[in-house]
Amino acid sequence: MTTNQRRGRLPHERDDHYMRLEGAQIVATKALLDVRENIRLAIEAQAMVCIYGATGHGKSLAVNASLRDLAPQQTRRIQFRARPTTPGLRLELFHALGLSGRPPHQNIEFDRMLREALEEPWVVVCDEAQWLSKLCFEYLRYLWDDADTQLTIIFTGGNGCFQTLQSEPMLESRVYAWQELMRMRLAEVRTVIPAFHPIWADADPELIKTCDLEAAHGNFRTWAKITHHLVSGLKETGHGTVDEDLLRWSYSKLRTR
Known part of the structure; x- marks a missing residue:
């Protein structure tokens, strides 16, 4: 077409x-x-x-x-x-x-x-x-x-x-x-994000909670941004799963207020 x-x-x-x-x-x-x-x-x-x-x-x-x-x-x-x-x-x-x-x-x-x-x-x-x-x-x-x-x-x-x-x-x-x-509430984030992208499927639920409270705030586009940075970070570091250090590194890419 x-x-x-x-x-x-x-x-x-x-x-x-x-x-x-x-x-x-x-x-x-x-x-x-x-x-x-x-x-x-x-x-x-x-x-x-x-x-x-x-x-x-x-x-x-x-x-x-x-x-x-x-x-x-x-x-x-x-x-x-x-x-x-x-x-x-x-x-x-x-x-x-x-x-x-x-x-x-x-x-x-x-x-x-x-x-x-x-x-x-x-x-x-x-x-x-x-x-x-x-x-x-x-x-x-x-x-x-x-x-x-x-x-x-x-x-x-x-x-x-x-x-x-x-x-x-x-x-x-x-x-x-x-x-x-409206933005997703934390209870919904806990169930939605593991299904959103493979890198979250086996992630520690506490990391998902931390990510939402500190950076994503229930905003789906922000979650997508963080995920995009994490995918790149996993490739560069060779890590198999998301850890707290990598997660906080992804926050550094976002504008803070």
Whole structure:
């Protein structure tokens, strides 16, 4: 599949984990199972949902993994790193949906083309939704409200996502479910991390506890960073298992506050 053909599609599974950490596994955390259930219900109802939370809590991984199981062919992703205009949003949807020909010059023709394309079931993931403007939210609501479209919209985002969507009453009233992803509690860390990567499978549970309390703090991305450093450290030192010295060496690679 070419780059253009992949535009807007779900990323490869190898991209789920930080820096494509080799050997990392998707673990069925409570948050991931809740995300999957909320998305399943939203697809059945052709509704809007919002999955939000602080950076590194596994939002993208949970959403992508769930959609690979639930609607891999119907899902398209759009993402912005700065505030888009409505014409920019139209164009992004045009490419993400794989529409043929050239984008129409007239807005009314463009809108008709998108509405007709959305008469088939589609799941559109709006990643980093906090960057969308009021006009963009109104445009998505306009497409979703159309009686003939069969559109599920999943808003995801980090800091500010919840506040941004809540500040748009016409949109907020249409959101079917809200889910905030929180950091893992220590009890969950103890069960999840040994299944996350082989280097933790036989690690001393007290080391896992120490790592979480001193450095990872229940943040999955931080756990992935530490694991990445430890994999390198094990290769360089020739050690077979993680010990306290190697673990604390991996901490030195992280920014401290």
